Amino acid sequence: MIGPLFMHNAFGFEASLVVAFFIGIGFGFSLERAGFGSSRRLTDIFYGRDFAVMKVMFTAILVAMLGIFYLERFGLLVRQDIWILPTFLWPQILGGLIFGVGFVMGGWCPGTAFVGMVSGKVDAAVFLVGILIGSLGWGFVFDRVKGFYGSGSMGQITIYQWLGIKPELVAFLVVLLALGMFAGGNLIQRIVKNGGLKLRQPKMELAGELQ
Amino acid sequence: MSHVTQPKPYWSPYVAGVALGLTLLATYYFMGSGLGASGACSRIAASIAHAVAPATIEHNSYFAKYFHADQPVLKDWLVFEVLGVLVGGIIGALTANRFRPQVERGSHSSRNMRLVMALAGGIIVGFASRLAQGCTSGQALSGGATLALGSWAFMFSVFGGAYAAAYFVRKEWN
8 A cells, every 4th residue: 555554544533543653662672772771871862972863863864765755656655745844944943942951951852751751761751741841831822932833934834845856856965965974973972982093003003992 | 699680781882883784774664754852852841831830831832833733732742752761661670680870970969950951951951952953862862864964964053062161070970
């Protein structure tokens, strides 16, 4: 059957909840295996100690992004039927900045906090309670920020539409960006670990550092 | 000697990224939309508040939409997905010997300081994810994979905000 299956009425709402549950299991398991049930591992990237967060996120984006293109190529998926999150530029930028502050302060994001909590991390459970409070707080100030919330509206726009270039070209640039970030991250990790830019290492030491 | 079972090593981040990416791809193939987490948290929060003060929540301009719908608040795709995340996480942790009750922190942070920061950070993240209409799972990861413009702007902003604030909370993690 040609995807997205749910958009093509392959199954109904109740069945989609079962799908959600099993996909969630895959999501939670992958996050846990990535080591994202640890707030220290999640925040290490912001101190240059460990770029796992960036490697996992960008690898996942590459796999899904390229996967969508290939499924479309093989006639298995109608890309136009995929929901593109609408762009509200100003609240998404400001929200992102604030989110980042909360992330490095609290050590979690919502998805990883669930995994952390079931790994026994009390700080993750407390973080989740915080999320609930913050969400409620939002609801109570919503009337005052409604205008800003809808500002910078650009509709369901993608990077390639915004730049007016082919989607495949943007995908290629994202691959390059990811590869560059992987290399850059490894370099920074090495600098932070060695306390300096020591490029000449005895061969024995390098072998031990291979990821 | 105590028989402590050593935690297994994490997967390579690239392997974990492939697993996560395939899960995300499957989500797009099955549903035509991506993963998420903060949306479920918003519904859970509204649901709890509703049990305490139903009229207030039902008339709240942001939460009203949850209660004037065909389905109960918690009968929602993201809520069921998050239930799965809990199960997947537990299975992962138990099979890797990584389940251990603790308050994880750097050596320069006290237990209580870490918990206070976790609460404060969570409040900020909860608020910000509503403002941005998503979080790192929904916007950055899922929206990012579809090359949505706002999702990428959010992603870079998250890294920007976190790196800017990192210096001020370094004792918590060091």
